[in-house]
Amino acid sequence: MEEIKKLRKIFKKEKIDGYIIPKNDEFFGEYVPKYNDRLNFISNFTGSYGFALVLKDKNYLFVDGRYTLQANNQSGRIFKIITIPDKMPSDILKEKKLSIGFDPNLFTERSLFNFFGKNKFKLKPISENLIDVIWKRNIIKNNNKFYLLPNEAISENYRLKIGKISKYLKKKKSDFLFVTASENNAWLLNIRGRDNKYTPVPYSYILIDKDRNIKFFCDLKKISSSLRKSFKKIKFLDIKVCAKTLLGIQKKKFIIDSNSCSILFKNIINKNNKLLNLQDPIYFLKAIKGKQEIENIKKVHIYDGVALTKYLFWLKKNFCKKNITEITASQKLLEFRKKNKKFKFLSFPTISGTGPNGAIIHYKATKETDRKLRKGDIYLVDSGGQYEFGTTDVTRTISLKNSNNRIKNIFTRVLKGHIAVSKFKLRKKTSGAEIDSKARKYLKQVGLDYTHGTGHGVGYFLNVHEGPHAISKRNKINFQKGMIVSNEPGYYEKNKFGIRIENLIHVKENKRRIAFENLTMVPIEKDLIVQEKLNKNEKNWLNNYHKTVFKNLIKFMNKTEALELEKACSAI
Numbered sequence: 001m002e003e004i005k006k007l008r009k010i011f012k013k014e015k016i017d018g019y020i021i022p023k024n025d026e027f028f029g030e031y032v033p034k035y036n037d038r039l040n041f042i043s044n045f046t047g048s049y050g051f052a053l054v055l056k057d058k059n060y061l062f063v064d065g066r067y068t069l070q071a072n073n074q075s076g077r078i079f080k081i082i083t084i085p086d087k088m089p090s091d092i093l094k095e096k097k098l099s100i101g102f103d104p105n106l107f108t109e110r111s112l113f114n115f116f117g118k119n120k121f122k123l124k125p126i127s128e129n130l131i132d133v134i135w136k137r138n139i140i141k142n143n144n145k146f147y148l149l150p151n152e153a154i155s156e157n158y159r160l161k162i163g164k165i166s167k168y169l170k171k172k173k174s175d176f177l178f179v180t181a182s183e184n185n186a187w188l189l190n191i192r193g194r195d196n197k198y199t200p201v202p203y204s205y206i207l208i209d210k211d212r213n214i215k216f217f218c219d220l221k222k223i224s225s226s227l228r229k230s231f232k233k234i235k236f237l238d239i240k241v242c243a244k245t246l247l248g249i250q251k252k253k254f255i256i257d258s259n260s261c262s263i264l265f266k267n268i269i270n271k272n273n274k275l276l277n278l279q280d281p282i283y284f285l286k287a288i289k290g291k292q293e294i295e296n297i298k299k300v301h302i303y304d305g306v307a308l309t310k311y312l313f314w315l316k317k318n319f320c321k322k323n324i325t326e327i328t329a330s331q332k333l334l335e336f337r338k339k340n341k342k343f344k345f346l347s348f349p350t351i352s353g354t355g356p357n358g359a360i361i362h363y364k365a366t367k368e369t370d371r372k373l374r375k376g377d378i379y380l381v382d383s384g385g386q387y388e389f390g391t392t393d394v395t396r397t398i399s400l401k402n403s404n405n406r407i408k409n410i411f412t413r414v415l416k417g418h419i420a421v422s423k424f425k426l427r428k429k430t431s432g433a434e435i436d437s438k439a440r441k442y443l444k445q446v447g448l449d450y451t452h453g454t455g456h457g458v459g460y461f462l463n464v465h466e467g468p469h470a471i472s473k474r475n476k477i478n479f480q481k482g483m484i485v486s487n488e489p490g491y492y493e494k495n496k497f498g499i500r501i502e503n504l505i506h507v508k509e510n511k512r513r514i515a516f517e518n519l520t521m522v523p524i525e526k527d528l529i530v531q532e533k534l535n536k537n538e539k540n541w542l543n544n545y546h547k548t549v550f551k552n553l554i555k556f557m558n559k560t561e562a563l564e565l566e567k568a569c570s571a572i
Contacts, residue, residue, distance in 0.1 A: 007054055010134070017099050018055040019053075020052070023049055024106060028180070028181065029201065042131060043075045046070075046364055048362065049063065050063040051115075061075050065452060088117070089115050101124050102123060103129045105262050110259055112263070145223070146224070148226075149190045149191065153190075164281075164285060166210055174210065175252040175253045178265065181260040182202060183463050184286060187285075187286040198349070199463050207245070215235045219239060253276060254273050255278050287457055294482065304392040315373075319375075320401075324372065326357065326365035329373060333350060353371075353380045354371055354380070355497060378402050378407060380498045391461055393504060395501060397501060408528050410443075412534065414500070415542075424516060425515070426513075436471050440454070450492060453473070471485055479514070481508065488501065505517060523565070546571070550569040
């Protein structure tokens, strides 16, 4: 509360009635370094998405359905928790003539408009971040160098990619594309970095013109001499001169992406140039993985499947014998992953939740919430890794000798939805919105549902959550060959349990037909299935999936594990 008092003291000086604090930093990535997590500082909220609105007399924390329970637990004492899009900031402020301050470096024009709309209140940009004024912290940045992916890791040379961007700019009659999303810069040049704990991105901006000239803005300490030699025609500049460089360009046409370009940069460019508000074309190009990338990803999912499957066998054998908690369980899973030399680091914080904690969709166990795995519970583990070369994300719900028939019935309905997505007959134009309803169908038959989307895109040794495609109620992007998406229906009952089954799937082409193919290689918990509720086709799908899992994993198992795998993958 002291932090909020300090923040409010500045309001008078800045002539504002409130201030907005987002989760993101200036690079708009999903996972923010601790030293830039201003939302956590002011609210104690640790989720990956949300923003706070601090007024003179009230505090609001806005999150989506994934984080409602978590936000109430972590921040509910001081902040009123609002679930978006059910209710938006514009709904709360619509009748008030207020001046609300914000940092223009941390917001895009689209995000501000989507949340705050056009109302009587005024949004006031403030150049100095007010949280930074009151937050005295040590900013510790790493000096890890950016590096070039080897040829065996890529499907397309960076010169070919730049050529596509040049062609796009000429088609749109634009002079420049300003790329502000670090993951897009990583994709364009086939480089990676270690600027983020969970994503191998190089924090950077890129300015590319229609004639293929590139200016790369970053921390120059991270550019090695060998990387410079690999990109002789690219001009590397200190990120601090980016704004000045843009100010020096006049009477040109720019493409910026209103989803990832900050208001600060947008206003700088717009001062002397014409703006074309189009989606950065790299988002779509990046979403379609090439042949080499898919081959590498398939190998990675076998590595990851081995680690997670061995872990689940260990867990089932030991949870009654040893004092295993959510935290120690997730640590053990990390140990299994680290045994593979291709493993780099986690792709997101592991969700390890048993019993009522499993109902918190993006739960993160802490010393205060850490719960022992108990007989009779179900255990939800959602985890993933960054490997050389690929990104994984998988969820399994495990029976800890649970005998609850209601839980089994719901699990079976979630599984039926999962199978329906995997078997969905794709057409040339099939969007995620069409598929989403199939995943929810069997839950809705008994009046149940879940508050998150059914699937998100996944990057190639990049973001574990990647657009523009997704399986959700509102996503209209058509699926194409090479796209990877998660398939993760679930159900969550507050203070009781959570269920989710997640595989990664990709769109493949076979005899001119496109269809989903599973990438994830981990057995699905059969002890929670009510077999008579699955029809013949669903049983066939499950049996065939388990045959594939067995075939891919068996050679990595010891004798005891091999017997367990045979049992886990046996036909029903």
